[in-house]
Amino acid sequence: MPTYDYECDACGYTFELFQGINEPHKKKCPQCKKMKLRRLFGTGAALLFKGSGFYETDYRSESYKSDAKKAKQSESSSKSAGKSSESKKSSPAKKDSTKKSSGND
Numbered sequence: 001m002p003t004y005d006y007e008c009d010a011c012g013y014t015f016e017l018f019q020g021i022n023e024p025h026k027k028k029c030p031q032c033k034k035m036k037l038r039r040l041f042g043t044g045a046a047l048l049f050k051g052s053g054f055y056e057t058d059y060r061s062e063s064y065k066s067d068a069k070k071a072k073q074s075e076s077s078s079k080s081a082g083k084s085s086e087s088k089k090s091s092p093a094k095k096d097s098t099k100k101s102s103g104n105d
Contacts (some may be wrong), residue, residue, distance in 0.1 A: 010036040 002021065007014045008029035017026065025039045 005040040006037050007040055008032060008034065008037050010034040014040075 001018055003016050003018050005016055011032040013029060013031040027035050027037050029037045
């Protein structure tokens with residue numbers, strides 16, 4: 001349920017009212033009791049976070065995002081370098097095609 005701002009044109013009294021969306025807007029001023037109350041245009045349906053359930057770290061800063069991207073890129077480049085060195089190590093060693101003679105020719 002949103003909070004609406006009201007102002008009385010007769011006495012100038014302003015207040016906020018927690019009111020359902022489908023409820024009709026109020027017309028009678030609670031201060032002077034005249035039918036000169038009007039609802040003001042305001043933020044109305046703005047999303048407002050209140051309470052202890054929201055953390056600053058939930059919404060990362062741009063510097064954090066750029067640092068994380070750099071770290072991810074360096075991690076992926078080190079993995080690809082590690083794969084190429086592994087492929088070199090896993091290849092079989094070349095065998096000499098020339099054999100030494102044992103002297104029994």
